[in-house]
Amino acid sequence: MSNALKEYIVTAQNRVERALDLRLPSEKILPHKLHQAMRYTVLDGGKRMRPLLTYCTGKALGLDEAQLDAPACAVELIHVYSLIHDDLPAMDDDDLRRGKATCHIAYDEATAILTGDALQALAFEVLANDTAMNTDSLNRLKMITTLTKASGSQGMVGGQAIDLASVGTMLNLPELENMHIHKTGALIRASVNMAVLLKTDIDPVLAKKLDHYAKCIGLSFQVKDDILDEESDTATLGKTQGKDQQNDKPTYPALLGLAGAKQKAQELHEQAIASLSSFGKEADLLRDLSLYIIQRTY
Numbered sequence: 001m002s003n004a005l006k007e008y009i010v011t012a013q014n015r016v017e018r019a020l021d022l023r024l025p026s027e028k029i030l031p032h033k034l035h036q037a038m039r040y041t042v043l044d045g046g047k048r049m050r051p052l053l054t055y056c057t058g059k060a061l062g063l064d065e066a067q068l069d070a071p072a073c074a075v076e077l078i079h080v081y082s083l084i085h086d087d088l089p090a091m092d093d094d095d096l097r098r099g100k101a102t103c104h105i106a107y108d109e110a111t112a113i114l115t116g117d118a119l120q121a122l123a124f125e126v127l128a129n130d131t132a133m134n135t136d137s138l139n140r141l142k143m144i145t146t147l148t149k150a151s152g153s154q155g156m157v158g159g160q161a162i163d164l165a166s167v168g169t170m171l172n173l174p175e176l177e178n179m180h181i182h183k184t185g186a187l188i189r190a191s192v193n194m195a196v197l198l199k200t201d202i203d204p205v206l207a208k209k210l211d212h213y214a215k216c217i218g219l220s221f222q223v224k225d226d227i228l229d230e231e232s233d234t235a236t237l238g239k240t241q242g243k244d245q246q247n248d249k250p251t252y253p254a255l256l257g258l259a260g261a262k263q264k265a266q267e268l269h270e271q272a273i274a275s276l277s278s279f280g281k282e283a284d285l286l287r288d289l290s291l292y293i294i295q296r297t298y
Contacts, residue, residue, distance in 0.1 A: 001295070005288035009052060016051040016076060017043065019069040023126055037107050037115040038122075042080050045098035047298075049221070050075040050191040052289065057195035057210065060283040061202065070130035071143060071194035077123035078151050079187060081116040082160070088112060091164065123147065135198055143194045150190035159183025163249065171250040177219060179250075184225075185218025206278060213275040213286065220268035221293050226251040227261050228298065265294040 020042055025035040051072035058068040087094040087102040088109065095105045104112035127133075127144050135143075149155055159182030166179065192214035196207050230253050252261040272290040276283045 001292050002284075002288045005285055005292060008056070008285055009048075012052045012055045012072075013048045015055070015065065015069070016048055016072050019073050020076065023073055023122070023130075033107065033111060034114055034118060037103055037111050038118055040106060041084055041103050041115060042077065042119065045100065046076075046080075047296075048076065049293075050079050050187060053188060053191040053214070053217075053286075054195045056285040056289055057192045058198070060210075060279060060286055061195065061199040062282070063195065063198055064134075066132050067134055067198055068195060070126050070133040071147075071191075071198070073130075074123040074126045074143075074147055075187060075191045075194065077119045077126070078147065078156075081119035081123075082151075082156055082187075084112050084116040084119070086160065091160075120151070133198070135200075139197055139200065143197050146193050146197065147190050150186040155182055155186030155190075156184075159186065166250050169250060171255070173255060176250055176252065176255060180219055180222040181215070184222040185215060188218035188221060189214040209275045209278060213272045213290070216268045216272035216275065217290050217293055220265045220272065220290070223252045223261055223265040223268065224294050224296065226253055227258065227265070228296075230258065269294050 021039075024039050024042060027036045027039060029035055054068050054072040054075060055065060058065065083097055084103045086092055087097055088104055095102055097103075100106070102112070103115055107115075124144055124147070127140060127147065133140070151157065153161070159179050162179045163183055166175075171179065189211060192210055193207075196202060196210055229251065252264060255261075256264060269290050273287055276287055279286075
């Protein structure tokens with residue numbers, strides 16, 4: 001990882017942590033338990049990859065970071081809601097996430113479901129009302145539409161449905177990619193595209209290239225996750241290692257072998273970098289981030 005990216009990751013993580021803290025309801029407000037669970041699951045944890053992408057895209061486009069706080073928070077709130085529901089007994093039935101007990105373990109299953117529901121609603125409230133995001137109502141609507149589509153049946157939730165239906169099934173490569181384009185990739189693309197929407201005078205060709213970059217790293221992120229599920233350990237990952245294999249889920253290493261999965265990740269990284277060829281040094285953080293995604297250890 002480059003020193004520039006290492007420093008900016010810390011900056012972005014601290015920034016979005018503060019922004020999330022400000023936008024989450026206080027535990028002192030009723031219902032206390034629900035608000036406590038919301039703060040427990042969102043704050044102090046995770047790589048913040050999706051907000052980081054929003055901020056890095058904004059930097060490449062010359063946007064003020066204050067404008068990016070709302071979309072960065074919104075995409076992280078959706079991501080955390082998805083993790084809470086993904087960990088429930090009806091889905092992956094996991095008890096560890098981001099190095100601590102999952103929401104339904106720390107609280108209870110009903111509270112976990114409601115916490116996910118509340119975080120999802122809060123994400124759209126932030127995009128609709130956040131005063132720091134200096135943009136007009138039409139652009140807010142476009143951002144809400146982008147995040148809605150990325151989150152719903154044509155995006156993340158649809159991908160999760162395909163994933164659950166594919167347990168015990170060996171998918172071919174196009175089928176596996178289609179699942180992850182929806183399950184993981186859609187929200188990563190939204191992280192980039194919401195920042196792009198704030199640059200109202202952007203060249204449509206550049207916007208399309210950034211979207212392709214996001215599509216590539218969305219897939220490479222999942223490929224690397226699948227590799228780490230086999231090669232890493234629970235303490236490093238902060239979640240249960242080997243869970244995909246235990247649940248008999250289709251993965252890139254299962255389909256391509258570990259060496260083939262690593263080659264696939266490298267190819268996706270190279271495609272992502274090629275998508276940024278029209279940008280200069282202002283997109284170096286995005287380039288570094290693509291490499292970091294396939295080299296990370298957790």
